[in-house]
Amino acid sequence: MTSSDPKYQHRKTGVIFVNFGSPESLDYFSIRRFLKHLLLDRRVVSLPRLIWLPILYGFILPFRPLGLLKSYKAIWKGETSPLLHYQASLINQLKERCKEDIIIESAMIYSNPSLKTAWTSLKAQGVRDVVLFPMYPQYCSATTASVFDQWQKLMVNEKFMPGLRFIHSYHDDPHYIKQIADSIREHWKKVGKPDHIIFSYHGIPQRLFKQGDPYFCYCSKTTRLVAESLSLKLSDYTMSFQSRFGKEAWLKPYLSEVIKDKASQKCKIIDVITPGFSIDCIETLYEVGVEYQEEAAEKGSVLRVIPCLNDHIYSVDMYRSILKKLKII
Structure with missing residues (x-):
């Protein structure tokens, strides 16, 4: 990589819209995997590990996915979960509306597409400044702060650390x-x-x-x-x-x-x-x-x-307006 590489001739900005995550398939093991990632997060469950891990592995992970399977079946949307479906649709619309201004990626904290996948894509496109946008309107240590934690872990072995702007909250926007x-x-x-x-x-x-x-x-x-x-x-x-x-x-x-x-x-x-x-x-x-x-x-x-705003035009306009107000686009 050299300064003559066209990807690096000017600074590019990438925005990663980050959400919670969801089981990727309608089966026991997908739900178990999602629960495991979620409940191992110390921001979500802060009990001492000596107390929490036996409860998690001995009682919750073996049995809880069975109960949740019925719940997910009742709301499943075709081949995927509602959250993954609407998020993908929303991000595609935002990409179309903002394609001349920024590069947009989607990420989930506890499932795919991962934050690592989103950053790898942005880095390959020459992005040098990242806006991390947790999609939780009200800041909370158990959600918003977890996004920052995951980003920090991702950057530990990164040789090039991009400029970072972290959207803390938009509860009163x-x-x-x-x-x-x-x-x-x-x-x-x-x-x-x-x-x-x-x-x-x-x-x-x-x-x-x-x-x-x-x-x-x-x-x-x-x-x-x-x-x-x-x-x-x-x-x-x-x-x-x-x-x-x-x-x-x-x-x-x-x-x-x-x-x-x-x-x-x-x-x-x-x-x-x-x-x-x-x-x-x-x-x-x-x-x-x-x-x-x-x-x-x-x-x-x-x-x-x-219903939530989901992928409604309301939601597309809202996120684009927030990015514009913050002078990101």
């Missing part, structure tokens, strides 16, 4: 708030307004918040800004948290408790939107869209789930 609000308006235009709307976010242990993780504050701000955009009264909406794992206390109120409370107040139609998820996945499609729908029905209420 006007473009993001507008698109979430517009997706709710579009939903209401089709099916009518509910008696109550719940903004549900993936939960985290309360101890992380006490240790300085701002996630709860960012979720609160997103909820408030969207509610203000929709001119909602405080009595019209509630913020909640879902997907609790383990026995310790997580951020509250739990989604199940809010559903129970609103059903007892005779709210017959309840909408749920999950602004912390950029793309629909098992937590939104099955946990909320099946399990919590059934729970609400048992209490006499109808739970309607508002």
Whole structure:
């Protein structure tokens, strides 16, 4: 490689949009592999290894994939998972819209395409500056910080380290708030307004918040800004948290408790939107869209789930607007 190589005659910028990941196939071993990568991350489970590893290898990995197989079957989209399907579609649209400005790649933290694959592709195209864009609107140590950790590990043996710009959060970005609000308006235009709307976010242990993780504050701000955009009264909406794992206390109120409370107040139609998820996945499609729908029905209420932005033109425009605002394109 020399300075005469046309790839290196001017600085190129690459953007890697990074998401959580998903099992790549609808089978026991793919789900087990995904769970293993996820649950070995110390940001996700911070228990001492002497305690956690016997639990993980002795109980969770042998049996949990069997239970999840049914859940994934209920939401699987053709040959792949919804998250991988929508992410690929979104990235292809962004590549088309931004092809003259930057080089775009997609990556997953706990499945393929990996961060390493994305960086290898960018490096081969002469990219010297990288924008790492975690697709989690609200910063959280268990998600956003894990992306940075993975990038650091990738760079340990890298002889050429590119310039790096890390997108920390976009929880209060006007473009993001507008698109979430517009997706709710579009939903209401089709099916009518509910008696109550719940903004549900993936939960985290309360101890992380006490240790300085701002996630709860960012979720609160997103909820408030969207509610203000929709001119909602405080009595019209509630913020909640879902997907609790383990026995310790997580951020509250739990989604199940809010559903129970609103059903007892005779709210017959309840909408749920999950602004912390950029793309629909098992937590939104099955946990909320099946399990919590059934729970609400048992209490006499109808739970309607508002889809994530996914690969909608809303999402494409939002990410392009954020990149433009940050002067990346």
